[in-house]
Amino acid sequence: MSVGRCVVLVPAPYQGHITPMLQLGSILQSRGFSIFVAHSEYNSPDPSNHPSFSFIPLPDDVADLDKSFLNSLNVLDAINANCKEPLRDFLVQMMENEKLHGQIACIVYDTIMNFVDEVVNNLQLPSIVMRPNTAAYVRAHHTVFQLLAKNCLPLPESQMEDDVPNLDPFKYKDMPLPLSLEMPERVFDFMKETYEIGSSRAIIWNTIDELEHHHLSMLQQIFHVPFFCLGPFHKMAPPSKTSLLKEDNSCIEWLDKQQPNSVLYVSLGSIVAMDDKEVMETAWGLINSEQPFLWVIRDIFANGAKANAQLPDGFEEIIGERGCLVKWAPQKKVLRHSAVGGFWSHCGWNSILESISEGVPMICRPDFSDQFINSRYVAHVWNMGLELEGPLERGKVEEIVRRLMVDEEGKEVRNRTIDMKHKFQESVEKGGASYQSLNQLTDFISSLSSLISY
Ligand code: UDP
Numbered sequence: 001m002s003v004g005r006c007v008v009l010v011p012a013p014y015q016g017h018i019t020p021m022l023q024l025g026s027i028l029q030s031r032g033f034s035i036f037v038a039h040s041e042y043n044s045p046d047p048s049n050h051p052s053f054s055f056i057p058l059p060d061d062v063a064d065l066d067k068s069f070l071n072s073l074n075v076l077d078a079i080n081a082n083c084k085e086p087l088r089d090f091l092v093q094m095m096e097n098e099k100l101h102g103q104i105a106c107i108v109y110d111t112i113m114n115f116v117d118e119v120v121n122n123l124q125l126p127s128i129v130m131r132p133n134t135a136a137y138v139r140a141h142h143t144v145f146q147l148l149a150k151n152c153l154p155l156p157e158s159q160m161e162d163d164v165p166n167l168d169p170f171k172y173k174d175m176p177l178p179l180s181l182e183m184p185e186r187v188f189d190f191m192k193e194t195y196e197i198g199s200s201r202a203i204i205w206n207t208i209d210e211l212e213h214h215h216l217s218m219l220q221q222i223f224h225v226p227f228f229c230l231g232p233f234h235k236m237a238p239p240s241k242t243s244l245l246k247e248d249n250s251c252i253e254w255l256d257k258q259q260p261n262s263v264l265y266v267s268l269g270s271i272v273a274m275d276d277k278e279v280m281e282t283a284w285g286l287i288n289s290e291q292p293f294l295w296v297i298r299d300i301f302a303n304g305a306k307a308n309a310q311l312p313d314g315f316e317e318i319i320g321e322r323g324c325l326v327k328w329a330p331q332k333k334v335l336r337h338s339a340v341g342g343f344w345s346h347c348g349w350n351s352i353l354e355s356i357s358e359g360v361p362m363i364c365r366p367d368f369s370d371q372f373i374n375s376r377y378v379a380h381v382w383n384m385g386l387e388l389e390g391p392l393e394r395g396k397v398e399e400i401v402r403r404l405m406v407d408e409e410g411k412e413v414r415n416r417t418i419d420m421k422h423k424f425q426e427s428v429e430k431g432g433a434s435y436q437s438l439n440q441l442t443d444f445i446s447s448l449s450s451l452i453s454y
Helices: 015-030 069-082 084-096 115-123 135-149 185-195 209-220 250-256 276-289 315-322 331-336 349-357 371-381 396-405 408-428 433-451
Strands: 004-010 034-040 054-058 103-110 127-131 203-205 227-229 263-267 293-296 323-326 340-345 362-364 385-387
Touching (some): 004 084, 015 034, 015 127, 015 349, 015 433, 054 084, 069 084, 069 185, 103 433, 115 127, 135 185, 135 371, 209 433, 227 433, 250 293, 250 323, 250 331, 263 276, 263 331, 276 396, 315 323, 331 349, 340 349, 340 396, 349 371, 349 408, 362 371, 362 396, 371 385, 385 408, 396 408
Parallel strands (some): 034 054, 127 203, 203 227, 263 293, 362 385
């Protein structure tokens, strides 16, 4: 029997999930594993960015479904149902052609793709879960389930500012769902499905043990499998492109003309949308702050419309050379650029890891899901950012931009972010925590192949 060296990755079809899974693939490939990526057809990654991986599109039959944010759960349910057979067929084929490909060592899947558990159990293949979020976010799920079991949901609005018992330092308003609102039962069921790890043998985290030691230890009492914290993945992996959208590199030439630490980078990731008023207030705030800025405005940013349409009349003339607008930026390159001094972020976990890794402090404007937990960490626990809360009124944006980019307060926040950047660096270097964890994971995956009986 050949040595088991193939790892099959099953990513979830969203930018913030595909990116860490592909980075994990690059990390594991650097340790000698062959990488197969079995992905839904919807939002499929670009194989040309990873010529040494094998990509296997799984027919998902969701082409005709509404892909708006509000319908995401239906799309995911359909993918989880429709990709089961194609994944099974592919794995069977792999097992039958072992001499050709090498033996499967394990399947690594994003918990959103929970259909994988049934498939691997039937085939008696070992699996590992990859969590692209923080440990605190996973613990917050537990809080929601407890409230649900006690019939306490929805909570009164007045309780949203209260601290969650045993989940220091988070408040009810930071939880993964808006707990003061009525939610369909299916939403809670889905949360449970993504929280559970089925028969998986381990969990791989895109986090750093030092940042989340307490929450990881608490979770270790619930999930009795080894944890491997390899974060930040993008610093552990050789550089690679993972964008689903085309990056506009013209902004790098614009950044080259700016002063060091002078530019505020504004980007809300791949899903968050601003409404018309927010676009307008952000635009006026950026104008009135008098600071240079690079603003990512996706086409479907504002309520499905072209966001440029929501900008104040004459916006581009008013800002002139002081501002740069793009539809999608090469974000990691942008954050690495010496001209960038701040990042207005929706607090997606990848964005936060990328920002800290380059020592760029943040303006935190969370919108949904884990973004509130991430924002609380950044603004209130690690003090690496300022939180922009509540509706955007005239004057508010301008004030926070100046606090971060001009005031003494911003300099202190930047210094703390730079300290953390060094800790991140240490953790991925030889002997560091993430580096050591990768050594352990490599041994662990290799040991799994001895369990496979086909
Ligand atoms: N990103 C990018 N260009 C942009 C905006 C975002 O390359 O203009 C990337 C960013 O580097 C990050 C990912 O998209 O890796 C977004 O993931 P995140 O978890 O921050 O947010 P999500 O999109 O999942 O809400």
